[in-house]
Amino acid sequence: TQLLEQSPQFLSIQEGENLTVYCNSSSVFSSLQWYRQEPGEGPVLLVTVVTGGEVKKLKRLTFQFGDARKDSSLHITAAQPGDTGLYLCAGATSGTYKYIFGTGTRLKVLA
Amino acid sequence: DSGVTQTPKHLITATGQRVTLRCSPRSGDLSVYWYQQSLDQGLQFLIHYYNGEERAKGNILERFSAQQFPDLHSELNLSSLELGDSALYFCASSAGIHVAGGSYNEQFFGPGTRLTVL
Numbered sequence: 001t002q003l004l005e006q007s008p009q010f011l012s013i014q015e016g017e018n019l020t021v022y023c024n025s026s027s028v029f030s031s032l033q034w035y036r037q038e039p040g041e042g043p044v045l046l047v048t049v050v051t052g053g054e055v056k057k058l059k060r061l062t063f064q065f066g067d068a069r070k071d072s073s074l075h076i077t078a079a080q081p082g083d084t085g086l087y088l089c090a091g092a093t094s095g096t097y098k099y100i101f102g103t104g105t106r107l108k109v110l111a
Numbered sequence: 112d113s114g115v116t117q118t119p120k121h122l123i124t125a126t127g128q129r130v131t132l133r134c135s136p137r138s139g140d141l142s143v144y145w146y147q148q149s150l151d152q153g154l155q156f157l158i159h160y161y162n163g164e165e166r167a168k169g170n171i172l173e174r175f176s177a178q179q180f181p182d183l184h185s186e187l188n189l190s191s192l193e194l195g196d197s198a199l200y201f202c203a204s205s206a207g208i209h210v211a212g213g214s215y216n217e218q219f220f221g222p223g224t225r226l227t228v229l
Contacts, residue, residue, distance in 0.1 A: 035220075040199070040223070042203070042222055045219065048217055088154065099167075099218070101153060101154040102153075104153045
């Protein structure tokens with residue numbers, strides 16, 4: 001079974017703190033996406049990483065794809081209450097049509 | 112606005128009934144995916160269609176079925192409904208089929224249909 005394990009599962013921090021969310025698998029992914037979902041709404045795509053070792057920045061968010069393309073991380077600098085939500089990594093392993101989502105990290109940023 | 116539309120937004124029905132959820136993908140997208148999300152749970156992949164053909168199945172119950180029509184819209188049929196089927200059902204679309212990787216894998220989600228089975 002292909003799994004994308006995310007850690008931590010829950011995170012509650014104060015505004016201004018930094019945090020990192022991890023997404024790990026034993027399988028190789030052709031690419032990985034990160035999404036953010038707010039309650040009652042559909043996930044919204046944040047970024048796609050494709051190349052092993054790739055780093056992408058989106059304002060205060062930094063995404064990294066592992067060298068072996070089996071893992072990824074999301075780092076948020078100076079978190080704000082607007083960053084609150086469910087963060088999901090997702091992808092399809094090379095040569096499959098099954099797209100799987102990670103177990104999710106629920107982030108709450110307190111003002 | 113992702114460009115993916117889903118109807119209805121809310122649906123309340125009784126156990127044993129049958130419902131149909133509808134999804135229109137973004138213009139030009141050939142792939143449609145269906146997901147189920149129960150309260151405070153992750154996204155469970157149900158099924159994937161590409162250009163009218165079924166490409167992958169996830170943990171979809173036999174009571175559930177789906178199809179993608181020539182105009183690329185898709186319907187998810189849920190029958191013999193049970194209380195445990197109450198959930199948010201999301202449709203997503205992507206440009207192509209995710210074998211090569213890259214942008215073909217990026218999915219754009221609709222607003223969801225909230226199904227309540229009483």
